[in-house]
Each structure stands twice: as structure tokens, then as C-alpha cells.
Amino acid sequence: MNDLGSIPDDAIPAITTAWLSEAADGIAAAASLLRAGQVVAFPTETVYGLGADATDPGAVARIFAAKQRPRFNPLIAHLADTASAFAEGVFDEAARSLAEAFWPGPLTLVVPAAPDCRVCDLARAGLPSVALRVPAPALTRALLARVGRPVAAPSANRSGRVSPTSADHVLADLEGRIAAVLDGGETPVGVESSVIACLGGPPRLLRPGGLTREALEARLGYALAGPESGDTAHPVGPGLLASHYAPRAQVRLEATSASSDEAVLLFGPETLPGADAARARLNLSPAGDLAEAAAHLFSALRQLDGVGARVIAVASIPERGLGEAINDRLRRAAAPR
Ligand code: TXA
Ligand code: MG
Numbered sequence: 061m062n063d064l065g066s067i068p069d070d071a072i073p074a075i076t077t078a079w080l081s082e083a084a085d086g087i088a089a090a091a092s093l094l095r096a097g098q099v100v101a102f103p104t105e106t107v108y109g110l111g112a113d114a115t116d117p118g119a120v121a122r123i124f125a126a127k128q129r130p131r132f133n134p135l136i137a138h139l140a141d142t143a144s145a146f147a148e149g150v151f152d153e154a155a156r157s158l159a160e161a162f163w164p165g166p167l168t169l170v171v172p173a174a175p176d177c178r179v180c181d182l183a184r185a186g187l188p189s190v191a192l193r194v195p196a197p198a199l200t201r202a203l204l205a206r207v208g209r210p211v212a213a214p215s216a217n218r219s220g221r222v223s224p225t226s227a228d229h230v231l232a233d234l235e236g237r238i239a240a241v242l243d244g245g246e247t248p249v250g251v252e253s254s255v256i257a258c259l260g261g262p263p264r265l266l267r268p269g270g271l272t273r274e275a276l277e278a279r280l281g282y283a284l285a286g287p288e289s290g291d292t293a294h295p296v297g298p299g300l301l302a303s304h305y306a307p308r309a310q311v312r313l314e315a316t317s318a319s320s321d322e323a324v325l326l327f328g329p330e331t332l333p334g335a336d337a338a339r340a341r342l343n344l345s346p347a348g349d350l351a352e353a354a355a356h357l358f359s360a361l362r363q364l365d366g367v368g369a370r371v372i373a374v375a376s377i378p379e380r381g382l383g384e385a386i387n388d389r390l391r392r393a394a395a396p397r
Pocket of ligand 2 (some may be wrong): 215
């Protein structure tokens with residue numbers, strides 16, 4: 061182990077990664093592998109997750125090893141339905157209200173773990189809290205119901221890299237390191253779930269994501285607090301590391317022009333001076349639709365990274381609605397490493 065508690069590359073013997081279709085036999089095979097303690101990537105509405113039986117520390121250890129994820133960063137436990145999620149945590153009024161409004165959907169609630177919570181300590185990184193989520197797609201819920209246990213799953217990418225929105229992205233990062241990938245096509249939301257902590261104080265938005273702040277605050281009837289609580293009794297979750305979602309190229313934000321050796325990421329009808337002569341250019345949504353932009357964000361970063369430019373210049377994107385999550389991911393991608 062290195063000082064981050066992650067596991068070096070060579071600790072994992074190469075295995076054959078099975079591709080499983082979304083037909084019934086694919087779901088059944090994925091569920092059997094998960095019940096047997098193997099690691100299987102599966103689609104959700106946000107991004108592909110790298111799943112393992114959350115009740116089995118040996119299985120969860122395989123997730124950390126495959127991703128090379130630092131062990132202080134806890135995982136989200138995925139459940140087939142709201143009632144199953146309620147059994148794993150202690151929900152205050154705000155948590156219950158958000159769960160009832162937005163599950164199944166792209167929302168993760170961090171709540172105190174129930175006394176008989178089945179999510180193992182390793183998945184929770186030893187914290188007294190647990191992160192719970194009920195994903196929306198019928199395929200995902202059928203898989204989770206068939207497993208019949210909470211399934212721990214971070215995004216199915218190597219730690220610190222761009223999250224996967226297709227089975228191909230998963231294989232590009234993890235082929236030979238995981239038992240299987242269940243292919244459900246492209247994930248429709250494209251950015252990870254919104255993470256909200258309900259730990260006694262006012263609910264705090266730990267990570268902006270696929271549910272907009274506007275929708276969450278409309279349900280609560282008040283503004284969400286930020287991630288920092290200033291409250292030592294309820295420390296903020298780890299894992300909000302600055303550099304994350306990092307392509308190989310450098311990312312330059314708020315670009316107002318582009319040079320010929322850069323790749324360019326545009327948004328909306330306007331282009332940037334110099335963009336036509338750049339190495340490559342993609343537009344997240346020519347119509348300026350933030351949901352469409354979120355859905356395309358990670359695959360666009362992967363594609364532009366693939367052209368080998370040293371820098372990806374990104375036009376500015378409005379901070380409203382899903383723009384908050386898009387800009388959060390872009391700022392992390394641009395953070396120094
Ligand atoms: O959309 C998603 O959320 C995807 C799909 C697969 O569900 N999953 C995902 O997982 O993005 P991951 O591991 O990449 O992000 C989980 C986030 C991390 O920032 C982690 O630190 C935080 O949730 N988290 C998990 N448990 C926590 C806890 N007990 N307290 C605070 N933060 C927690
Ligand atoms: Mg992730």
C-alpha cells in the first residue's frame with residue numbers, strides 16, 4: 061500500500077472481463093457475480109458504477125483495488141427501492157422529504173447509518189454515516205432487486221479519471237481488472253448524482269450533480285448549505301478532492317479564444333475566435349441546453365483528450381441548473397495535479 065492507502069497496479073492479477081447484455085440473462089449473470097463477491101460495472105442514469113456487494117468487505121476491497129481508489133474515500137450504497145434504503149439509515153425530516161420526492165433518481169443522501177446497517181465499514185470508510193441512493197433505470201433496479209443486498213458503487217473509472225457514460229468507457233479504463241460490465245447503452249444524465257448530507261444540522265450539498273440545486277431547494281423550501289459545516293461533530297465527507305475527473309490534457313476554463321494547437325469544447329450557438337483552426341472542436345449543446353451538455357460532458361472530454369492536444373480550451377458555461385454540476389466537474393478537471 062502507498063501512503064494514500066491505495067493498491068499498486070501489479071496487486072491485481074489480470075482477469076477476463078465479460079461483456080453482458082441488458083437482456084434477462086445478462087442481468088442474471090451480473091447479479092450472480094455480485095452475489096459471489098465479484099466486481100461488476102453497471103449503468104445508472106448518471107454514470108456507470110463499479111459495483112460490489114456492500115455487505116462483504118472482501119468484495120468491496122476489490123473495488124478499491126480495481127479503481128486504485130484511496131480507502132479513505134467512502135462509497136455510495138445502491139438499493140432497488142426507497143423502502144430498502146430507509147432500512148439502512150436514520151432519515152430526518154429533510155432526508156425523508158428529499159427521498160420521497162426524488163428517489164428513484166440522481167440523488168445520494170448521506171445520513172447516519174442505522175444501528176443494523178448492512179453496509180460494511182470498508183464501504184463507509186469507517187464513518188458513522190452512510191451514503192444511499194436509489195437509481196432510476198429499470199435495468200439498474202432489476203439488477204439491484206436480484207442481488208437483494210446493498211451494492212456499493214463508485215463511478216467505474218480509474219481513480220481521478222473521467223467518469224464513464226458508456227460500457228466502452230468502462231472497458232477502456234478497467235478491462236482485465238473487473239469480472240464484467242453490464243451494457244445498458246449511454247447513461248442519460250451524464251454527471252454523477254447530487255450528494256446531500258442530512259446529519260442533524262441543515263442539509264448540505266456536498267457535491268452538485270444530476271439534480272439541480274433549484275429543484276432540491278424548491279422541495280426543501282429553503283437554501284441548501286455548502287459542504288463546509290464548520291461543525292466538528294459532523295465533519296464533511298472526504299473524497300471532495302480538488303483534482304478529479306482529469307483528462308490527460310490540461311484544461312483551460314473560461315476560454316475566450318483558442319489557438320491551433322488546442323482542442324476546443326464549446327457550448328451554445330457561439331463559437332470562439334480561433335476555434336475553426338484548432339486541433340479539434342466539439343459542442344456540448346449547440347442549442348445551449350444544459351441537460352444535453354451534461355449528458356455529453358464526459359464523453360466529449362474523453363474524445364478531445366484522444367486527439368492528443370496538450371490543452372483543452374473550454375468556453376464558459378452558465379452556472380444555473382445543471383451548469384453548476386458541469387462547472388464543478390470542469391473546475392476539478394482543470395485543478396493542478
Ligand atoms: O451518480 C453517482 O453518484 C455515481 C453512480 C455510480 O451512482 N457514483 C459516484 O460515486 O459518483 P463516487 O464514489 O465517485 O462518489 C461518491 C461521493 C464521493 O465524493 C464520496 O466522498 C461521497 O460520495 N460520500 C460517500 N459516502 C460518504 C459519507 N459517508 N460522507 C460524506 N461523503 C460521502
Ligand atoms: Mg467518481
